[in-house]
Amino acid sequence: MPVTLHELLKIAVDRGATDLHLTTGSPPIIRVDGMLERLPNYPVLTAPETKRLAYSVLTDAQKHR
Structure with missing residues (x-):
């Protein structure tokens, strides 16, 4: 299972x-x-992977800026 931002922040x-x-x-x-x-x-x-981690906390509007 891929690492999650939640896991890294914890x-x-x-x-x-x-x-x-x-x-x-x-x-x-x-x-x-x-x-x-x-x-x-x-x-x-x-x-x-880096993009997936960053996008995991962004809204759709933020992702499209």
């Missing part, structure tokens, strides 16, 4: 992260105590 909150970075060509990364940390067990995000 990990970020549980780890006390202030940021979640989602970038095509990189694995999900969180910022904890000012340091960037790669999330273990998550592969590099492809362009379609």
Whole structure:
């Protein structure tokens, strides 16, 4: 099953992260105590995966801007 934004945000909150970075060509990364940390067990995000994660929280109007 593909990773969800909810799952990544839950990990970020549980780890006390202030940021979640989602970038095509990189694995999900969180910022904890000012340091960037790669999330273990998550592969590099492809362009379609990154788009799917971002679009999961956008309205249809926002997606078409």
